[in-house]
Amino acid sequence: MGGGVVIRTRFTETFGITHPVVQGGMMWVGRAELAAAVSEAGGLGIITALTQPTPADLAAEIERARRLTDRPIGVxxxxxxxxxPPPYAEYVRAAIDSGITILETAGANPEPYLDLLKAHGVRVIHKCTSVRHAVKAERVGVDAVSIDGFECAGHPGEDDIGGLVLIPATADRITIPFIASGGIADGRGLAAALALGADGVNMGSRFLCSTESPVSDAVKQRIVEASELDTELIFRTLNNTARVASNEVSREVVRILDEGGDFASVRDLVAGARGRRVFDDGDLDAGIWSVGVVQGLIHDVPSAGDIVRRTVAEAEEVLRRRSSALLPV
Structure with missing residues (x-):
């Protein structure tokens, strides 16, 4: 795998995977085919639980992935x-009963579920957007942290700290393994994250733009064509910042909120059903959809397996080349 290249870290050892590359758990995107392709290539594929309408549907989706790979898959x-709220506890139980041993949590504190998960041998990765949240996640007992820099798609938090500072700051404060997310699309990003103290990387937008990604080709082509400048930060005035693709809808949301509007005034514009139409139908202005500034580094639509393999191979080459530049004095 990876052209014969293997990069072992605390994260790969803890979670039983070959390469320190994780596919982000993206709404409407993290389905069986994509997750299985990433895992089969030696990374960690993630099925998004709430993409499935019910816990029973999640169990069926996990079974579909199991038919595609016998390697570790997360939820x-x-x-x-x-x-x-959705029946979160029932989704957790569906994952456990399906034999899932890796759960990625995000949003609220996962502590209420940790005893149950640990009792069934499930390791937990918790997504955080700040050092203080990573420290708390370690304290309550998660097994690893995914730290999201300001560059990321979706919700980057309200601190606006980019990965160049956030990654080493996290490394200074926690002892459990952690992976870096936001602004990473290739082996240069993996090499940089490792150098800054992370134990691997999480990539969302990069895997969104892969052949197995279950979204319209129009979305993938837009990502390829777009630059790092083509995102919008919405909900800033509501202290619930989200990074999404720049389109007619997201620019209108920014305008309304900047002029003093409240959430009710943009509710219809940001409805999840409209965003799903973008992915399903390829109507790029149907609603808001998440993508990171890293789209400026994405120039093709390869298979998910190729993304994993070339990311690791390129990281090894970058690390080898940089180390050879060190000269004795």
Whole structure:
């Protein structure tokens, strides 16, 4: 794998994978084919639990992935306070009963589920956007952290700290393995993350733009054509910042909120059903959809397996080349 290249880290050892490359748990995207392709190539593929309408559907999706690979696969569960929350505990139980041994949590504190998960041998990766949240995640007992820099797609938090500072700052404060997310699309990013103290990387937008990604080819082509300048930060005034693709809808949301609007004034524009139409139908202005500034580094639509293999091979080459530049004095 990886052209014969293997980079072993605390993360690969803890989670039983070959390469320190994780596919982000993206809503509507983290399905069986993509997750299995990443895992089969030696990385860690992630099925997004809430993409599935019910816990039973999640179990069926995990079974579909199992028919495609026998390598470790994770499940993402984003826990958010809502008026009518999904049955989170039932999704957790579906993952456990399906034999999942890796759960990626995001949003709220996963502590209420940790005893149950640990009792069934499930290791937990918790996504964080700040050092203080990573420290708390370690304290409550998660097995690893995924630290999201300001460059990331989706919700980067409110601190606006990029990976160049956030990664080493995290390395200075926690002892459990952690992976870096946001602004990473190739082996240069993996090599940089390792040099800054991370034990691997999480890539969302890069795997969104792969052949196994279950979204319209129009979305993938837009990512290839776009630059690092083509995203918008919405919900800034609501202290719930999200990074999404720049399109007619996201620019309108920014305008309304900047002029004093509240969430109710943009609710219809940001509805999840509209965003799903972008992915399903390829109507790029149907709604908002997440992508990171890293799209400026994405120039093709390869297979997920090729992404894993060439990322690791390129990282090895970067690290080898840089180390050879060190001269005795």
């Amino acid at each position: 993402n569960l984003t826990i958010l306070p809502t008026i009518s």
